Amino acid sequence: MRLLVTGGAGFIGSNFVHQTVRERPEVQVTVLDALTYAGDEASLAPVADAVTLVQGDVADAELVDRLVADADVVVHFAAESHNDNSLTDPWPFVQTNVVGTYTLLEAVRRHGVRFHHISTDEVYGDLELDDPAKFTPETPYNPSSPYSSTKAASDLLVRAWVRSFGVQATISNCSNNYGPYQHVEKFIPRQITNVVDGVRPKLYGTGENVRDWIHVEDHNSAVWTIIERGRIGETYLIGADGEQNNKAVVELILELTGQPRDAYDLVSDRPGHDLRYAIDSSRLRTELGWEPRYPSFRDGLAATIEWYRANEAWWRPQKDATEAAYAKLGR
Numbered sequence: 001m002r003l004l005v006t007g008g009a010g011f012i013g014s015n016f017v018h019q020t021v022r023e024r025p026e027v028q029v030t031v032l033d034a035l036t037y038a039g040d041e042a043s044l045a046p047v048a049d050a051v052t053l054v055q056g057d058v059a060d061a062e063l064v065d066r067l068v069a070d071a072d073v074v075v076h077f078a079a080e081s082h083n084d085n086s087l088t089d090p091w092p093f094v095q096t097n098v099v100g101t102y103t104l105l106e107a108v109r110r111h112g113v114r115f116h117h118i119s120t121d122e123v124y125g126d127l128e129l130d131d132p133a134k135f136t137p138e139t140p141y142n143p144s145s146p147y148s149s150t151k152a153a154s155d156l157l158v159r160a161w162v163r164s165f166g167v168q169a170t171i172s173n174c175s176n177n178y179g180p181y182q183h184v185e186k187f188i189p190r191q192i193t194n195v196v197d198g199v200r201p202k203l204y205g206t207g208e209n210v211r212d213w214i215h216v217e218d219h220n221s222a223v224w225t226i227i228e229r230g231r232i233g234e235t236y237l238i239g240a241d242g243e244q245n246n247k248a249v250v251e252l253i254l255e256l257t258g259q260p261r262d263a264y265d266l267v268s269d270r271p272g273h274d275l276r277y278a279i280d281s282s283r284l285r286t287e288l289g290w291e292p293r294y295p296s297f298r299d300g301l302a303a304t305i306e307w308y309r310a311n312e313a314w315w316r317p318q319k320d321a322t323e324a325a326y327a328k329l330g331r
């Protein structure tokens with residue numbers, strides 16, 4: 001199989017490439033990545049000999065056409081992915097997430113190539129804290145932020161290209177990922193690296209917002225399950241029943257790093273901050289037989305803390321600029 005992975009130098013994409021090289025050595029992997037601030041060639045260093053990296057934009061129609069023509073399957077991770085950035089400057093989100101996805105869809109349509117679109121649970125908006133409900137594939141789209149609205153737009157493009165043009169595509173909407181190679185702008189790596197630097201973790205608002213955490217290895221094993229066994233045109237929700245409020249996550253990071261559990265600060269809230277996400281992944285489990293295989297959140301978080309401790313050279317170059325941008329927002 002010749003596999004084109006867009007965004008393969010980012011957090012989830014690079015972990016997907018690592019897992020693919022490790023578990024499916026027969027697959028030929030090409031990565032298309034613009035190497036924005038969020039992409040890092042170093043994230044692919046351990047598999048550099050097994051992978052072809054092409055630096056380029058998913059909205060570059062000529063380049064995309066050439067790469068898709070040589071692929072059997074495209075897995076589309078590339079995106080602007082950070083909500084806080086989308087509130088400061090939404091345009092790159094529209095360009096990459098919407099125009100980039102459109103560009104890929106036109107190419108897979110021309111060349112009859114199988115397409116898997118990586119999306120987010122945030123397309124469904126949010127749930128109340130005391131609501132027993134979870135997101136299902138039938139939940140109406142109701143995105144809150146510029147980021148999530150551009151992801152919702154990209155999902156709808158995929159659905160329309162399946163129905164109108166017969167494109168062979170599937171979609172997955174996953175909850176919050178954690179694990180190695182995640183940019184220090186994101187919640188968990190930001191707080192781990194703050195603790196390493198002797199800075200108190202920062203919780204938005206009251207810290208009561210809930211996210212449904214899944215280890216990145218489990219997200220990626222689910223993506224492979226869908227590529228191999230998913231029904232064309234179908235949407236699969238990926239989650240591992242990992243609901244935690246942000247305060248509990250910070251308290252666990254503090255405990256695992258030997259700090260007092262209350263050594264954090266509450267800072268100003270993110271505008272439009274979604275309250276709670278929760279995934280019902282029963283379609284993926286019952287129809288396709290997928291199960292998460294990663295150990296408990298506590299064990300996964302402890303391993304992630306160790307990874308950031310051992311790989312300071314990977315994250316250190318991004319830390320100061322990231323914190324300077326947050327300081328301007330008062331967060």
Ligand code: NAD
Pocket residue numbers: 006007008009010011012013032033034035036037038039040056057058059076077078079080081082096100118119120121151173174175176177178183
């Ligand atoms: P990330 O920001 O870490 O990585 C994004 C990658 O895309 C980077 O390597 C970047 O250089 C590349 N990229 C950005 N613009 C590009 C362009 N125009 N052309 C080519 N490459 C470009 O993001 P991530 O957290 O790894 O997320 C990957 C995908 O998974 C996204 O589609 C995101 O919406 C989705 N997702 C993320 C999560 C999560 O918790 N992080 C959860 C569910 C879904």
Ligand code: DAU
Pocket residue numbers: 081082083084119120121122174175176177185186187188190202203204205207209210211246270277
């Ligand atoms: O649900 C899937 C989504 O998860 C993905 O689609 C996004 O790409 C990914 O970034 C993530 O979005 P969130 O906005 O949930 O993730 P973030 O890491 O930015 O924040 C997680 C929670 O932590 C959120 O409630 C905001 C809060 N937070 C974040 C930061 C950076 C803090 O309390 N303090 C912080 O310093």
